[in-house]
Amino acid sequence: MLKGKTILLGVTGGIAAYKAAILCSRLVQAGANVRVIMTQSATKFITPLTLQTLSRHPVYLDTFDEKDPSVVAHIDLADHADLIIVAPATANIIGKMANGLADDMLSTTLLAATSPIIVAPAMNVHMYEHPAVVANIQTLASRGVRFVEPGTGQLACGYVAKGRLAEPEDIVAAAERLFRQGELLAGRRVLVTAGGTVERLDPVRFLTNDSSGRMGFAIAEAARNMGAEVVLVAGRTEGMPPAGVELVHARSAAEMLDAVVARFDEADIVVKAAAVADYRPAAASDRKIKKSGDTMTLELVKTTDILQELGARKTRQFLVGFAAETGDIEKYAMDKLQRKIAILSWRTTSRRKGRASTSIRISCKFMIVADSWPICR
Structure with a gap:
């Protein structure tokens, strides 16, 4: 998986820097083209000449x-x-990295990077567990940085605890997994919806729900990491959408329907993670509705069920829906599967005197995911 890949190895100033030599050697043996950047502190533990010899390229030290x-x-x-x-x-x-600082060759290069990044921490256990370090790691993880967790063992400071650098073989394996993952959906087009829809009552009020869009964002990011061409149709969301995807804004259920249908034929996989409103106001006022009386009655009309519409249009697409329920999860999810044109097929063969063994194949018009587990029967 690493053959022909250009890998930039950043080495910082810790006693575990000696393992960077082994890591560099393993990457080169795997066929990678390795370039090394060392911080000035790292040169106190291992010489640039060592890594230059192993990588067969000059080592970068100074911006x-x-x-x-x-x-x-x-x-x-x-x-x-x-x-x-x-x-x-x-x-x-x-x-x-977490705070966007760039005061040396490595941090400056990292700030300019658009490629995937793997970070293998190594430090004293109390440093690793410090709230500031924990927060920085969480920030980087939320931006898509991958981590190879440190191991537990004898630390340079004398502690026997978590904080020692992961073994070079484990870091190489993480790199291989990343590139292998990046080929799983290569050439595929994935359409993902995320967030809640907004149904206007008037210019200052609307009906919506608690969806943050983070599930859809995570799915879109995962599909992108697997090599897919991703279109993300987003309603009302929280946080930043993933980079490297085509972002389409669709505030209302009607707008989301139009955006999804327009792109459906070209999609190979569609994941409907958005929480689309089931009802909208029968009429939206173009002015703020003024307060009058002790009660107010709203007339709501049903919106088009996007998942059901896609199920009816489906030709070759793999369609995934989500069922958000507060109880009887399987019952309601299966009901949704059946109402939205579920297609189940199976075949049976047998192995007798050299014939094929018994097998069952189940396919779905689409799959329902309820409480993070799939239902396709």
Whole structure:
């Protein structure tokens, strides 16, 4: 999986820096083109010559030491990297990454990077568990940075606890998994909906729900990481949508229906994670509705069921729906599956005297996911 890949290895100043030499060697043996950036602190533990010899490329130390006048080194390195691995990653570099600081060659390159990043922390257990470090790791994880957790064992400070750098073989395996994952949906088109819809009562009021859109965002990001071409149709959401996907805004159920139907024929996989309103106001006022009387009656009309509409239009697409329920999960999910044109088929063969063995195949018009587990019967 690593053959021909350009991997940028960032080495920071911890005692575990000696393992970076082993990691560099393993990556090169796997066929990767490895470029190394070391912080000044890292050079106190291992020499640049060691990593230059193992990588067969010059080691970068100084942002202003431009070796090739035709390019800006930190931008060129970031642009050509298929993957960046920071190992060992100190609390300092993790803090810089989380807060967008760029005061040396490595942090500057990381800030310019668009490739996937794997971080392998190594530090004292109390540092690793400090709220600031925990928060920084969570921030980076929310941005898509992957982590290879440190192991438990004898630390340089004398503690026997969690904090030692993961073994080089484990870090290489994480890199291989990342590239393998990136091929799973290569060439596929994935359409994902996310968030809640907004149904206007008047210019200042609307009906909606508690959906944050984070489930749809996570699915879109995962599909992107697997190599798919992703379209994300988003209603009212919280947080930042993932980068590297086509983002389409659709506030109301009607807008989301139009956006999804317009793109449905080209999609291979459709994941309907949005919480679409079942009803909308029969009429929306173009002015704020003024308060009058002790009660107010709203007339609501049913919206088009997008999932059912797609089920009726489905030709080759794999369609996934979500059932949000407060009880009797399987009952309501199965009812939804049946009402929305579920198609179940099966075949049976037998193995007798060399014939094929018994097998069952079940296919669905679409699949319902209830409480994070799929129902397709």
